[in-house]
Amino acid sequence: MMMMKQSFRQSAIIVSFLFAGVSLAQTAWPQFRGPSGNGLATDPNAWGSLGYVAILAVMSSALALHLKGRSKGFLSAFAYGVTDESFAVNLTRFGRGAWTPEQALIVNQTSNLVWFVSTVAGGYLGDGIPQGAFGIDYALTAMFLGLLVLQVRDWLLAAVALLAGLIAVGLKLLGPGNWQVIAATVIAASVGLIVTERWPKLARGQR
Amino acid sequence: MSLRLYLICILGMGFVTYLPRWLPLIWLAGRDLNPRFVRWLKFVPACILSALVLPGLLIDPAGSLSLGRPEFLVALPTLLFGVLTRSLGGTVLVGMLLYWLTGVL
Numbered sequence: 417m418m419m420m421k422q423s424f425r426q427s428a429i430i431v432s433f434l435f436a437g438v439s440l441a442q443t444a445w446p447q448f449r450g451p452s453g454n455g456l457a458t459d460p461n462a463w464g465s466l467g468y469v470a471i472l473a474v475m476s477s478a479l480a481l482h483l484k485g486r487s488k489g490f491l492s493a494f495a496y497g498v499t500d501e502s503f504a505v506n507l508t509r510f511g512r513g514a515w516t517p518e519q520a521l522i523v524n525q526t527s528n529l530v531w532f533v534s535t536v537a538g539g540y541l542g543d544g545i546p547q548g549a550f551g552i553d554y555a556l557t558a559m560f561l562g563l564l565v566l567q568v569r570d571w572l573l574a575a576v577a578l579l580a581g582l583i584a585v586g587l588k589l590l591g592p593g594n595w596q597v598i599a600a601t602v603i604a605a606s607v608g609l610i611v612t613e614r615w616p617k618l619a620r621g622q623r
Numbered sequence: 624m625s626l627r628l629y630l631i632c633i634l635g636m637g638f639v640t641y642l643p644r645w646l647p648l649i650w651l652a653g654r655d656l657n658p659r660f661v662r663w664l665k666f667v668p669a670c671i672l673s674a675l676v677l678p679g680l681l682i683d684p685a686g687s688l689s690l691g692r693p694e695f696l697v698a699l700p701t702l703l704f705g706v707l708t709r710s711l712g713g714t715v716l717v718g719m720l721l722y723w724l725t726g727v728l
Contacts, residue, residue, distance in 0.1 A: 469643045471671060472644050473644070474647075475671065480652040486652060492645060495641060495645035500671070507668045508668075550720075551724075554721075554722035555718075558716075558718025558722075559711070559715050560675060561705060562701075562718075563672055565702060566711065573666070573669050576666050577672070583674070584674035584678050585688070589682065597675055604670045605663050605666035
């Protein structure tokens with residue numbers, strides 16, 4: 417319990433530090449303000465970005481479970497490649513076992529490199545691809561669906577994931593931004609934890 | 624914005640998104656975590672992916688709920704294919720193909 421309180425306190429410190437930094441930048445340079453011309457606290461876009469920052473922190477926390485005893489240099493290089501996609505691929509592999517932090521680092525850095533190269537290539541060649549060709553607009557969605565399937569290893573995880581998705585939909589209907597994803601994740605994962613503790617039989621598939 | 628300001632902005636954004644990835648790794652990777660926190664974290668990947676993808680399937684660009692969007696209708700057979708084959712590449716291709724067909728037909 418002590419440890420959990422401590423990590424929550426640490427997360428709160430990170431968030432307030434980021435918040436203070438962005439506010440400072442906005443005061444110094446008015447150009448850093450959102451399109452609405454407001455400061456950070458009242459700008460929905462800024463809250464959306466903070467939501468994404470929180471997602472990154474939670475993804476890194478989940479990855480940290482599998483990176484015990486690595487050097488600070490290794491972890492610093494690893495952090496650079498933590499994205500939604502590499503996170504999902506690596507955690508699926510770690511969950512199955514027989515996956516090392518070094519292999520995960522290669523996934524991170526390779527996908528970053530491919531992303532970089534294909535962004536430049538897309539800038540030059542993108543005009544050659546007709547709009548909407550071959551369902552390319554659906555590639556990212558389909559990939560997330562595929563990654564989701566690989567993460568769902570039992571009925572409890574499926575139910576909790578569905579709950580997270582529905583909460584996110586409900587919250588998104590209320591307003592724009594990115595914060596709904598982290599809010600839905602925190603709520604649904606907490607429900608999952610409560611269920612595993614009250615009805616341990618349901619959680620037998622959990623590793 | 625001037626070029627200099629753009630560069631400062633890009634570097635700043637890089638820093639702000641690097642820090643929340645770096646700090647948890649540095650703090651958490653070296654220590655024994657509370658088992659409840661670990662169990663909580665095990666739910667996180669599936670929750671994040673679902674919360675990222677589902678709103679895009681069910682909410683139309685105007686911001687209202689819709690069960691008839693091609694994005695959602697294509698997602699159902701795509702998910703089924705994923706569950707049956709557990710192939711990531713295959714799921715991506717099937718999803719793209721089906722979505723493309725909904726545009727053609």
